[in-house]
Amino acid sequence: WHVGLLPGNADNAPRFEVSALAAESRRQAQGRALVVATGAIERFYPRPGWTLPGVVGLGAATLMLKASGVLPGRRVAVVGPGPLAVSVARLIVDAGGEVVAICDPNPLHAWLKALPAMARQPGRLARGSAWLAGLALKAVPTYRGWDVRAIHGEQDVEGMTVGRVDGQWRPLPQSEERSIAADAVCIGYGFAPATDVYQLLGAARRYDSALGGWTPVLDRGQRSNVPGLYGAGDSAGVLGAAAASDTGRIAALSAALDLGYLDAVTYERKIRATRRSLARAASFGSAVTRLVQPRATAVGWVPDHTVVCRCEDIHAGELRAAIAAGAQEINALKAATRCGMGPCGGRVCGEAAGALLESAGFSRERSGQLTARAPLRPVPLSALTGSFDYGDIPFPQTADT
Template sequence: MSDRLDLLVIGGGPAGARAALRAGACGLSVLLVDENPDAGGQVWRPLPVTFSRRNDAPLSAEARAGDALRRELRDAGIECRFGHKVWNIGSDLRCDVIGPGGSVSWKPRAILVATGTTERVVPFPGWTLPGVIGLAAATILLKSQNMLPGRRTVVAGSGPLLLAVANGLLKAGGEVAAVVDLASRGEWLGTLPSLLGHPALLLQGIEWQWRLRSARVPVYYRHAIRSVSPQEGGFKVLIGPVDAEGAPAQGGAHAHELHADAVAVGNGLVPGTDVTRLLRANHRFERRLGGWIARSDDDGRTSIPGLYIAGDGAGIAGAAAAGSHGEIAALACALDQGAIDSSSHARERAPLAARWARSARFGNTMAALMALREGSVRGIAPEAVVCRCEDVTRAEIDAAVRDGARDVNQLKAWTRCGMGPCQGRTCGDIAGGLVALQVGSREAAGCFTGRAPLRPVGLSEVAGEYTYADIPIPKAAPL
């Protein structure tokens, strides 16, 4: 790679890959970095290189789209560093990265962050047990490992991933004990207007519903898991009805027992803001877009010069919209660096913006369906673990706020919530919701301050190979 690096793209999903392709086409020198083995992100995740497809196995639409994207990156000659983790970024945009060959750093003129999302799970007693996994993890097992999470699985939570996982389990030969959906039938019917412009998605939804009915899978609308407990051969899953805000329903509503050997649960997605919080970009809270997101203009420019965001990390809009958003941000970067003029920018941007608006309408509707409900947070059991890295319960969080912790960063200092290997990616949204119940708003509760390392890294990886003789020893001060 040449000494000149105009743009470093973090994330090889639809947004990041399309951004790299568009920036390269505009004449920028581009480097795409992703910690996964290849491009595609979560939605277009490829099989591991050691796996091979059966020749007679039909490719899904997602697999075809992912293969096409990876082929396009190769054909365009975009330099990619897969299996590389960005663990630190300085205020001068210097990126420190750990890869198979050790530590390496780049200092690009601009950074485009397309790090996607983290799955949210509203905690309940038993959610940390082995065999209880996220919907996204179940998707990885099905798509990337050709593996079932269990023989008989309860699928629970909210959003379209519920139906996708349940159908994936059935297609792979598994049994779905039940689908436990936080939303009501009416809420699902309310999404139909946004689907009318996407007939393929509408047909897919109909097909999913038909397959569930054919397999006689019970679907519990406006229900949630109350607890999971071990029993011989699997789990006892206690579910119960909830109100429109997600809180356990009152008035004598009875819980119902399910039995399974695996549970897949997910309550929507949270935008990935690790990098933007580390660099102290301005953020705002948008519940319907997933939570905290960096403030940006319509072209992905943040409050930090040279820092751009794209895709679901800028607000949940779905995979279909992410690619267009990535290209829009790449065009803005090319314009800002003088690689294209304003007339070329306007001409190329217009069709991308129109395509993004069509796709984002559906994506935003699904994001609203998956948005965290205050009642769900209020209904978390006191004994439920919220921060699984540091084993901090809801009761301990409530006690800390009553004792004077006024925002999540003070909570973090008092309880260690968010200090584990995940750096709050798993618990941060829920912890913020719990603090907000007592301090009045999510804005008052705040979000965790970004810290390095962004990903867990070993000291040996950072330090490299050296001996004590390599350590510089300063001269002794004069007496």
């Protein structure tokens, strides 16, 4: 939940300090090098009705199905632009559930364009094709080039309205709309690198939509501009599981080299094969990430009454009004509206707030990234304070005692 850099002195080099909770107890570790591998966070685009019970993220739905064997609903609609939506639909069907629709904002030709790069990992491509064939056999209706306009229901999800979108996932005006009855909607629009640890440590970052959004600036050895700080896996750019283990290996080898535990010749020999494997994995991973890369145009159209920040109940209209009043940077928007100040720390609403700024003409580079704050994940107060006796608290003594 926290990382810091302890300054060095004549005897000691600077050290990273990581504070974590393990099995309910507080743990602290220090080291001269730190490899960040915090993965990615799901990207949600707000839609009218998306806060209704029964709307579930694609990642959460996968966990429900795989880890707990629980169906998200009886009649489930699955919405999303990449392979994860297909995977969730397949898991639901395999578990005996009904998928009433798969709604994918990408047109078929976007998938066909990605095929040659995906073919560099034939096993994964074959697995995805088998999922699609299984869903086609079950006659699951698939809408390609369609997206959700609104999710409906009084207390829970009762259905959704879908409509055609253009190549940038913008609703096509006057296009056909359809209503689909469902009691759950599994929805997600890809993943963004989890960069909060890099942010706390002051590492340079840049916006790269082909890698999922804000990413740390790293060299070929996965080194950041903070000496001793390395990035690996999806946190360094969303490229999938196979690339994650390769970038993790490269980061670890670079740390060993920089700390003097490995000589340069051995480093080069060990790293060569990993770089080849990474090139294959990254080709597949970046084809998938391109299919789901962030598009501000997928958010710019949402009606003013749509909730964007669920924690603080901030609507799109309030954000637009604050932007028009001069909040042109994402942390100014946060200060003006409280969007991103709730317990999610901006992990759910930050992307949508950035997209609204971009839709108003302020690029991601200009509007910036929500500030990361410790604790990075909610932790019990007892974990922060530890245990102590009241008498041990060093109250200052008054002058006459």
